[in-house]
Amino acid sequence: MTDPHPDPDDDQLERSIRQIGADLASAFPSSARHPLRSLDARAMDFASADQELKAALFRFVDVTPACRSLDDLARHLREFLREVPEAPPPLAAAMRIADVKAARPAVGAAAAAGVRHMAHRFIIGETPASALGVLSDLWHHGVASSVDLLGEATVTQPEADRYAARCDEALRELARAEAGWPSRDVLERDSIGAIPRTNVSVKISALTPLLRPDAPELGRRDAAERLRPLLRRADALGAHIHIDMESLDSREAVFDLVLDVFSEEEFARGPSAGMVLQAYLRDSPEQLERILAWAAESGRTPPLTVRLVKGAYWDHELVQATQHGWPAPVFEVKAECDRNFEALTRRLLEARPAVRIAVASHNLRSVAHAIAYNRMIGGEDRDLELQVLRGLGDQLQDALASRGFRVRTYCPVGDLVAGMAYLVRRLLENTSNESFLHEQARGTSLDVLLAAP
Amino acid sequence: MSTLPAFANEPVLELRRAPVRAQLQDAMDALSPKLPLRVPVMIGSGERTGAELLSTDPGEPGRVVAVSTRATEDDVAAAVQEAERGLRTWRALPAAKRASALIRAAAWLRERRLEVAALEVRECAKPWPEADGDVCEAIDFLEYYARSAIELDAGPDLLQVPGERNDMHYAPRGVAAVISPWNFPLAIPCGMTSAALVTGNAVVLKPAEQSPGCAHVLVRALRAGGVPASAISLVAGEGDVGAALVAHPSVHTIAFTGSLPVGLEITAAAGTVAPGQNHIKRVVSELGGKNCVIVDSDADLDDAVPAIVSSAFVYAGQKCSAAARVLVHDAIADQLIERVAGAARVLVVGQADELATDVPPVIERSAQERVNRYAALAREQGRIVARVEAVPDRGWFCPPTVAIELPRDSPVLNEEIFGPLLAIDRVRDVEDACDIVDGLPYALTGGLFARDPATVRYVRQRTPVGNLYVNRGITGAMVGRQPFGGNRLSGTGSKAGGPDYLRQFVEPHVVTENTMRHGLVV
Numbered sequence: 021m022t023d024p025h026p027d028p029d030d031d032q033l034e035r036s037i038r039q040i041g042a043d044l045a046s047a048f049p050s051s052a053r054h055p056l057r058s059l060d061a062r063a064m065d066f067a068s069a070d071q072e073l074k075a076a077l078f079r080f081v082d083v084t085p086a087c088r089s090l091d092d093l094a095r096h097l098r099e100f101l102r103e104v105p106e107a108p109p110p111l112a113a114a115m116r117i118a119d120v121k122a123a124r125p126a127v128g129a130a131a132a133a134g135v136r137h138m139a140h141r142f143i144i145g146e147t148p149a150s151a152l153g154v155l156s157d158l159w160h161h162g163v164a165s166s167v168d169l170l171g172e173a174t175v176t177q178p179e180a181d182r183y184a185a186r187c188d189e190a191l192r193e194l195a196r197a198e199a200g201w202p203s204r205d206v207l208e209r210d211s212i213g214a215i216p217r218t219n220v221s222v223k224i225s226a227l228t229p230l231l232r233p234d235a236p237e238l239g240r241r242d243a244a245e246r247l248r249p250l251l252r253r254a255d256a257l258g259a260h261i262h263i264d265m266e267s268l269d270s271r272e273a274v275f276d277l278v279l280d281v282f283s284e285e286e287f288a289r290g291p292s293a294g295m296v297l298q299a300y301l302r303d304s305p306e307q308l309e310r311i312l313a314w315a316a317e318s319g320r321t322p323p324l325t326v327r328l329v330k331g332a333y334w335d336h337e338l339v340q341a342t343q344h345g346w347p348a349p350v351f352e353v354k355a356e357c358d359r360n361f362e363a364l365t366r367r368l369l370e371a372r373p374a375v376r377i378a379v380a381s382h383n384l385r386s387v388a389h390a391i392a393y394n395r396m397i398g399g400e401d402r403d404l405e406l407q408v409l410r411g412l413g414d415q416l417q418d419a420l421a422s423r424g425f426r427v428r429t430y431c432p433v434g435d436l437v438a439g440m441a442y443l444v445r446r447l448l449e450n451t452s453n454e455s456f457l458h459e460q461a462r463g464t465s466l467d468v469l470l471a472a473p
Numbered sequence: 474m475s476t477l478p479a480f481a482n483e484p485v486l487e488l489r490r491a492p493v494r495a496q497l498q499d500a501m502d503a504l505s506p507k508l509p510l511r512v513p514v515m516i517g518s519g520e521r522t523g524a525e526l527l528s529t530d531p532g533e534p535g536r537v538v539a540v541s542t543r544a545t546e547d548d549v550a551a552a553v554q555e556a557e558r559g560l561r562t563w564r565a566l567p568a569a570k571r572a573s574a575l576i577r578a579a580a581w582l583r584e585r586r587l588e589v590a591a592l593e594v595r596e597c598a599k600p601w602p603e604a605d606g607d608v609c610e611a612i613d614f615l616e617y618y619a620r621s622a623i624e625l626d627a628g629p630d631l632l633q634v635p636g637e638r639n640d641m642h643y644a645p646r647g648v649a650a651v652i653s654p655w656n657f658p659l660a661i662p663c664g665m666t667s668a669a670l671v672t673g674n675a676v677v678l679k680p681a682e683q684s685p686g687c688a689h690v691l692v693r694a695l696r697a698g699g700v701p702a703s704a705i706s707l708v709a710g711e712g713d714v715g716a717a718l719v720a721h722p723s724v725h726t727i728a729f730t731g732s733l734p735v736g737l738e739i740t741a742a743a744g745t746v747a748p749g750q751n752h753i754k755r756v757v758s759e760l761g762g763k764n765c766v767i768v769d770s771d772a773d774l775d776d777a778v779p780a781i782v783s784s785a786f787v788y789a790g791q792k793c794s795a796a797a798r799v800l801v802h803d804a805i806a807d808q809l810i811e812r813v814a815g816a817a818r819v820l821v822v823g824q825a826d827e828l829a830t831d832v833p834p835v836i837e838r839s840a841q842e843r844v845n846r847y848a849a850l851a852r853e854q855g856r857i858v859a860r861v862e863a864v865p866d867r868g869w870f871c872p873p874t875v876a877i878e879l880p881r882d883s884p885v886l887n888e889e890i891f892g893p894l895l896a897i898d899r900v901r902d903v904e905d906a907c908d909i910v911d912g913l914p915y916a917l918t919g920g921l922f923a924r925d926p927a928t929v930r931y932v933r934q935r936t937p938v939g940n941l942y943v944n945r946g947i948t949g950a951m952v953g954r955q956p957f958g959g960n961r962l963s964g965t966g967s968k969a970g971g972p973d974y975l976r977q978f979v980e981p982h983v984v985t986e987n988t989m990r991h992g993l994v995v
Contacts, residue, residue, distance in 0.1 A: 079924065082773070082924070083771055083773075083924040083925075086770070086771045086772070086773065086924065087771060088770055088771075088804060092771070095925065095927070096771065096924065096925050099925050099926040099927050100926065102926070103926060172774070172775050173775035173778075173779070175775075175778050175779055175782075175812055175815065175816040176811075176812060176814075176815025176816055176818070176819065177815065177818070177819060178815060179812075179815070229815070229816065229819045230819060230821075232828075232829065233488065233489035234488040234489060234494070234601070234602055234828045235827075235828040235829040236489075237829065238821065238829045268489065269489055271489075272489065272490075272491060344484055344485055344487070345481065345482055345483070345484030345485075346484055346487050441775070
């Protein structure tokens with residue numbers, strides 16, 4: 021990747037990145053410098069080291085909500101572990117116990133509790149109402165949030181209607197509760213203007229059963245019918261709607277839908293809204309140019325917030341492309357992806373105020389780079405939002421808040437069945453050998469963690 | 474020929490990208506002025522035109538796609554005679570030479586793949602992704618069998634002891650009759666024909682009367698690739714042509730893909746040894762299916778529902794591998810039925826050339842009538858939980874239908890319907906489901922959605938089906954990855970696109986030479 025800014029500023033930028041990164045690292049809550057260590061699920065430690073065990077544990081977590089009884093659950097656990105050649109002693113013990121029929125309910129109960137415990141680190145409640153406590157705590161600690169409603173795949177029209185109704189209910193419920201929260205200037209205002217407290221992330225794939233990779237038009241029209249009332253609701257409540265991005269199969273439908281709907285006269289002035297750019301996609305720079313061209317042409321206010329993420333479907337995209345004989349749509353080398361992330365960050369920061377930018381990463385280097393570059397080009401800290409995922413970015417979230425940055429935590433809400441796909445993706449991310457968190461947990465030095473990719 | 478690179482499947486079009494989709498209309502525009510195609514009887518280098526057989530667009534029956542010449546019994550006799558003649562030179566070529574003709578035929582198809590796909594869209598109402606997949610599969614068969622033939626030609630290693638030399642090799646059987654269906658109008662005739670050719674046989678191809686245009690493309694590809702005209706002849710026509718071919722005493726191998734009744738007729742006819750016939754005919758057949766998907770209580774319905782719906786309704790259920798029956802565990806049956814029915818209700822029934830179409834028309838009027846008869850029976854004997862009534866007026870469209878609560882002896886549950894009609898059946902458990910599968914005469918494909926490895930082990934041990942798919946859809950077998958074919962009345966167990974397929978077209982010869990002469994090993 022060619023860097024568009026190869027000048028002496030580079031040195032200054034790198035120095036600044038190290039300084040900011042080191043400062044943030046020192047602000048990590050001292051009890052748990054290493055997020056992975058703080059996950060008391062010891063299984064995750066084992067899992068990172070052993071691919072077969074990792075597969076067994078993921079399959080178990082995945083099937084948990086579908087098991088009909090504790091006995092059923094214990095049987096599944098035993099069968100998955102049986103496929104691991106050398107189970108670590110604690111698990112081998114569990115397997116032996118699970119072989120005894122009378123002991124199975126106990127093993128099942130313990131395992132179910134383990135999964136629930138793990139899930140609760142990532143999923144803050146079953147419903148928006150039950151999540152309000154966590155959201156309010158975050159706010160009082162100087163952290164904003166975006167609520168994501170987890171759901172089963174939408175394959176029928178009633179399922180799409182139900183998801184839309186849940187989003188509508190969440191908007192109303194959150195707006196009502198959040199109106200009572202104390203004011204937090206850093207979270208509620210940037211140089212463009214007000215930033216809504218209520219922020220809901222919406223999945224287009226859940227708003228229609230008609231998303232077809234080969235015929236994006238169909239699902240786009242159907243989803244738009246359900247999205248418009250949500251936008252009206254958000255506008256009336258002064259809430260923000262963020263359109264999530266999923267796998268490449270639905271990218272075109274989502275992208276076109278967002279740019280189309282926000283071009284409509286009715287939504288030219290609101291609500292506050294945003295979309296996602298996935299830096300792991302090789303064609304993400306072109307996608308960004310399309311967004312920026314659209315933004316320049318439409319002149320919509322408030323401007324769209326572009327949430328820059330690495331992307332959560334890396335394995336899926338690679339496997340799918342390999343199975344079909346297609347070129348990989350994602351960067352296969354982590355450093356290339358990281359460099360692209362930084363290039364997109366710079367482009368977005370420079371494009372303000374046509375767009376707002378939210379950098380969503382747990383990679384300390386990527387975050388420090390965004391902050392440093394923003395400062396270097398004379399931007400204000402409040403014109404850069406940072407986002408983390410609940411359960412994975414908790415320490416970074418606290419560090420950022422303590423240093424006065426606007427940080428927003430993405431908080432999934434839903435039951436365990438619905439949350440399983442999300443949970444497995446998060447666990448996968450957490451145990452990936454390439455993951456920043458994993459590096460950090462292994463005790464890799466700050467110098468290495470903050471080095472240019 | 475230099476060594477071939479390892480086999481890899483031809484990549485299907487990445488239709489999720491807009492610029493790729495845009496090419497499709499161009500391909501259709503390029504094809505349209507060429508229609509209707511003219512398909513002569515092709516015997517050796519000769520071509521004959523005469524009494525016509527029309528193939529039409531199932532979505533627009535007034536549109537003639539190909540005007541073929543009906544072959545006569547005389548044509549069949551002439552074609553077999555030509556094949557016997559062609560056989561002598563073709564079989565004498567080194568295997569690598571024959572293989573390279575297949576590789577060149579694959580290249581010829583690759584260059585024209587979009588236009589060939591467009592022809593499938595028109596002649597067989599194959600929706601674009603399916604049509605493209607069929608062309609890719611045809612290319613795969615050519616590439617795969619080319620490599621297999623070279624491997625097979627090397628012969629197996631035999632035990633060797635001092636004083637003798639043992640050698641085993643495979644010789645072509647002779648004239649092969651290929652009788653192919655319309656539902657994979659290029660890939661299936663291509664697979665059977667190229668397997669016969671590459672092993673040194675000469676072929677007379679009798680394609681389905683609904684898709685002679687696609688078969689014509691195949692013959693052109695093979696000849697362009699270097700297969701001599703005398704080794705591949707084309708005789709389009711209806712059942713009488715196939716019957717004459719099967720009965721011909723000089724035919725050695727009959728490769729047939731189609732319905733069970735026709736397959737059994739062929740097997741019976743091939744068993745008759747005509748005066749002067751000095752061989753036993755071999756029938757390689759790939760017949761019907763009544764494919765069941767078992768869904769256990771621990772299945773992930775987010776995966777199972779879309780996979781079931783696409784396995785049942787893609788190409789209007791006209792695949793021998795299509796899902797016809799779901800056997801779902803009682804504990805999750807209500808949920809599954811509700812979601813499958815809901816997902817079926819949003820299926821888009823439309824023309825094959827529209828990318829939004831999920832369910833195209835069926836192939837012809839009689840197919841439409843047959844499917845509607847079964848749907849009426851399903852309504853009478855059970856309950857319809859989903860039926861998409863909004864279908865275009867013209868064309869052979871059938872409303873996609875999901876039926877439940879059918880008695881276990883209902884024809885809807887036991888006979889091959891070959892259309893967009895799915896039946897869902899409740900079972901006590903996986904064992905009950907396996908009993909039902911065991912009771913069916915067919916054993917082609919099967920599906921299982923379950924997450925307990927013990928359940929997966931149990932079903933794979935018990936199931937008689939030729940292709941079991943676990944936690945995924947049950948159609949779309951890929952050459953080299955899922956060798957395809959059924960057991961019981963679903964066929965002779967040959968596996969198209971697999972490592973043993975070519976053996977059906979050869980006979981093993983063993984030569985043992987004494988290498989001792991006067992006490993000396995020479």
